[in-house]
Amino acid sequence: MSNELLSPAEMSEADRLTIAAGPTDGIGLMRRAGEAVAAEVLKRYPAATHVHVLCGPGNNGGDGYVVARILAGSGVVTTIWASGTPRPESDAALAAALCPLKPRPLSGFDAGAGSIVVDALYGAGLSKPLSGDAAKAVDTATALHLPVVAVDLPSGVSGAGGEIMGRAFRAEVTVTFARKKPGHLLLPGRGQCGEIVLADIGIGDGIIAQLTVSTFENGPDLWLQEFPVPAVDAHKYKRGHVGVFSGGPSATGAARLSALAAARSGAGAVTVLSPANAMQVNAAHLTSVMLRKADDSVDIDAFIGERRPSAFVLGPGFGVGERTRKFALALLTSGHLRDTSTRIDGLVFDADAITSFREAPDVMFEASRQPNAPALVMTPHDGEFARLFPDIAGDETLSKLAKARAAAARANAIVVYKGADTVIAAPNGRAAINANGAPWLATAGSGDVLSGIVAGLLAQGMAPFHAACAAVWIHAEAGRRFGPGLIAEDLPMAMVPVLRELVENQPDLR
Numbered sequence: 214m215s216n217e218l219l220s221p222a223e224m225s226e227a228d229r230l231t232i233a234a235g236p237t238d239g240i241g242l243m244r245r246a247g248e249a250v251a252a253e254v255l256k257r258y259p260a261a262t263h264v265h266v267l268c269g270p271g272n273n274g275g276d277g278y279v280v281a282r283i284l285a286g287s288g289v290v291t292t293i294w295a296s297g298t299p300r301p302e303s304d305a306a307l308a309a310a311l312c313p314l315k316p317r318p319l320s321g322f323d324a325g326a327g328s329i330v331v332d333a334l335y336g337a338g339l340s341k342p343l344s345g346d347a348a349k350a351v352d353t354a355t356a357l358h359l360p361v362v363a364v365d366l367p368s369g370v371s372g373a374g375g376e377i378m379g380r381a382f383r384a385e386v387t388v389t390f391a392r393k394k395p396g397h398l399l400l401p402g403r404g405q406c407g408e409i410v411l412a413d414i415g416i417g418d419g420i421i422a423q424l425t426v427s428t429f430e431n432g433p434d435l436w437l438q439e440f441p442v443p444a445v446d447a448h449k450y451k452r453g454h455v456g457v458f459s460g461g462p463s464a465t466g467a468a469r470l471s472a473l474a475a476a477r478s479g480a481g482a483v484t485v486l487s488p489a490n491a492m493q494v495n496a497a498h499l500t501s502v503m504l505r506k507a508d509d510s511v512d513i514d515a516f517i518g519e520r521r522p523s524a525f526v527l528g529p530g531f532g533v534g535e536r537t538r539k540f541a542l543a544l545l546t547s548g549h550l551r552d553t554s555t556r557i558d559g560l561v562f563d564a565d566a567i568t569s570f571r572e573a574p575d576v577m578f579e580a581s582r583q584p585n586a587p588a589l590v591m592t593p594h595d596g597e598f599a600r601l602f603p604d605i606a607g608d609e610t611l612s613k614l615a616k617a618r619a620a621a622a623r624a625n626a627i628v629v630y631k632g633a634d635t636v637i638a639a640p641n642g643r644a645a646i647n648a649n650g651a652p653w654l655a656t657a658g659s660g661d662v663l664s665g666i667v668a669g670l671l672a673q674g675m676a677p678f679h680a681a682c683a684a685v686w687i688h689a690e691a692g693r694r695f696g697p698g699l700i701a702e703d704l705p706m707a708m709v710p711v712l713r714e715l716v717e718n719q720p721d722l723r
């Protein structure tokens with residue numbers, strides 16, 4: 214697998230383990246890193262008149278000296294602009310010594326039209342906001358509209374969390390090594406990277422395996438093995454039964470969107486659970502999806518007892534308040550109603566089910582921590598996240614990845630922290646960052662569809678973290694492929710070709 218995302222600390226550990234295992238040494242890794250960047254520059258900009266390589270004082274700068282040496286050796290007019298000098302006897306100092314070009318001070322950086330910038334100022338070691346000559350270099354490159362090739366990360370972007378520290382280069386291409394870093398996928402960092410090229414510099418899969426990485430880029434590699442495909446002798450209830458709670462007569466659409474998505478994602482049966490006064494409205498709009506009255510927890514218990522649902526969605530269009538809290542807690546404590554052979558595989562709390570606990574989030578967390586509680590997946594967008602986890606949301610030292618992890622641990626739930634860079638985090642610290650979406654998904658009801666897909670996959674027995682990851686990826690893929698004109702109603706149908714490809718690519722078709 215190559216979907217692991219390495220923190221700066223994990224990357225330097227990979228570096229250390231590789232060198233310890235031999236035969237590659239530190240300068241060997243640096244040489245391969247520089248060669249990969251130089252090859253990319255030569256391939257992409259064959260007509261460049263002049264390449265300006267900006268070198269920092271650390272190993273990122275060391276990579277830059279290798280790039281400059283290769284480019285100059287290939288006949289490209291090359292200038293090095295250096296900020297500080299590498300620490301004596303470091304790999305970077307050796308790379309600088311092997312480079313025949315005399316560096317000029319970064320303070321004087323200037324470039325003519327047709328030039329290319331190689332940004333090798335700071336990478337994984339960025340420790341404070343860009344300032345002084347480095348910040349000025351960003352401004353100069355931006356003002357001159359120069360194409361930038363970033364080494365490892367655009368300088369100023371945090372590899373751990375994607376934050377922009379002070380200022381950052383906006384690269385056309387970023388060449389990174391061994392594995393991507395979270396900062397390549399999280400916003401705003403992702404927007405600064407341009408195209409990301411992953412170069413093999415000799416850090417093997419065996420080394421990465423020793424790191425026990427817990428952060429991944431979301432994609433089929435992570436969960437395809439587990440993706441549900443019905444067995445030959447399947448019947449509809451074996452494929453899972455999802456219950457989706459509907460709001461009142463003027464707020465029923467969200468639940469139906471969610472229900473349809475649950476059905477499309479492969480649940481064998483889906484029931485909309487409706488207040489008595491919204492039964493007619495729902496009935497007028499449902500065909501394959503079933504309908505049943507659910508006004509209170511007695512109705513919920515009866516449904517669970519008689520119809521053996523395996524997953525529920527609560528929240529879309531449901532309304533904020535005491536009734537929602539009661540329903541949520543009834544579901545979280547429904548374990549006692551089921552024997553282990555027919556337990557509820559999971560709950561999805563979205564929208565109003567999240568907001569309803571804003572005054573007393575601990576009441577929900579307490580219930581979700583009980584040993585019998587069904588697995589809980591929550592799908593907050595930014596606003597909902599801040600209502601349930603105000604202190605985590607407001608902590609500016611935390612990245613979106615760290616926030617999602619902290620929330621998942623506190624709530625004992627899978628947290629799908631939505632947005633253009635959705636993060637899926639589990640209470641045990643595993644997390645995935647999603648990057649296949651598109652802004653077409655920013656349309657009313659899109660989140661309702663997502664909650665239904667999660668429930669559909671939970672009902673088919675996928676483990677909660679993987680169900681959430683798969684749902685987010687499928688939802689994003691469907692929206693991205695559909696493109697302009699997308700509305701939430703289109704998403705369930707747009708999922709079909711995506712699902713087909715997943716099933717056809719499944720390694721273990723039953």
Ligand SMILES: NC(=O)C1=CN([C@@H]2O[C@H](COP(=O)(O)OP(=O)(O)OC[C@H]3O[C@@H](n4cnc5c(N)ncnc54)[C@H](O)[C@@H]3O)[C@@H](O)[C@H]2O)[C@@H](O)CC1
Pocket residue numbers: 224225227228229242243246269270271272273274275276334335336337338339340341342343344347364365366390414
């Ligand atoms: N770890 C690995 O496996 C490999 C790392 N390589 C390169 O090494 C880089 C990491 O090297 P380092 O750990 O030396 O880190 P960097 O070269 O990214 O930066 C470290 C240096 O910059 C200074 N610094 C950081 N932020 C600053 C700021 N805003 N203003 C002024 N000074 C600042 C630090 O004090 C330190 O001297 C990677 O990004 C990559 O380019 C490659 O050589 C290949 C192998």
Ligand SMILES: Nc1ncnc2c1ncn2[C@@H]1O[C@H](COP(=O)(O)OP(=O)(O)O)[C@@H](O)[C@H]1O
Pocket residue numbers: 564594631632633634635650651652653654655656657658659660661662663688
């Ligand atoms: N710019 C974007 N790029 C990619 N995905 C996006 C973007 N904006 C929103 N989304 C996705 O669209 C969905 C919107 O959900 P949500 O905010 O709950 O909307 P609604 O409440 O209207 O259903 C989420 O899955 C989110 O990740």
Ligand SMILES: [K+]
Pocket residue numbers: 273332333334335336363364365366367368
């Ligand atoms: K850089």
